[in-house]
Amino acid sequence: MRMLLGLLFLLLAVPNYSSATYCLCRDGVGEKELQTSIDYACGALADCNPIHDKGPCYQPNNIKSHCDWAVNSYFQRSGQLPGSCNFSGTATTSPNPPSTVVTGCIYPSSPGTAGTTPTTGAPPGTQTFPGPPAFGPTGNIFPSGNKEASWSLFVSIALKLGFSVIALL
Numbered sequence: 001m002r003m004l005l006g007l008l009f010l011l012l013a014v015p016n017y018s019s020a021t022y023c024l025c026r027d028g029v030g031e032k033e034l035q036t037s038i039d040y041a042c043g044a045l046a047d048c049n050p051i052h053d054k055g056p057c058y059q060p061n062n063i064k065s066h067c068d069w070a071v072n073s074y075f076q077r078s079g080q081l082p083g084s085c086n087f088s089g090t091a092t093t094s095p096n097p098p099s100t101v102v103t104g105c106i107y108p109s110s111p112g113t114a115g116t117t118p119t120t121g122a123p124p125g126t127q128t129f130p131g132p133p134a135f136g137p138t139g140n141i142f143p144s145g146n147k148e149a150s151w152s153l154f155v156s157i158a159l160k161l162g163f164s165v166i167a168l169l
Helices: 001-014 033-043 063-077 147-169
Strands: 022-025 091-094
Touching: 022 147, 033 063, 033 147
Parallel strands: none
Antiparallel strands: 022 091
16 A cells, blocks of 8 residues: 555656757847858758758748758757757747648657768767857757756656655655
């Protein structure tokens, strides 16, 4: 009975977070800055084939939509590393994909869904990270700026551990 009660407490302590995280270009950013973000992301790590002419994510054919794809691809392929969704302030993380996604365009929402095509010169089966960028992602350890979410995750883990110990007693 104690173990069942402990498991119940453990399940109640599990946060109801979505595992999907997207990196999107901010609204209101100038086209020149968005293009710079696209150029960096596509030249470094992102898979930008889907936003080329006749690609599944080419439509809508505008700079903001293409920027969303490029920075998100970069972010997912970098393993969602802290700071990898900043692009000098032109991008931010979001739990939702862009609202302009057309049928047939599937936005990766986690590193596991982003593909692992190695960069040029890398041995097959490996993925390289280009290192500190001259322009690209330059953020802090809280790329979304949400320190409260990190604290909430810490508290959630602490509660899980505490309830697990109680269940074992």
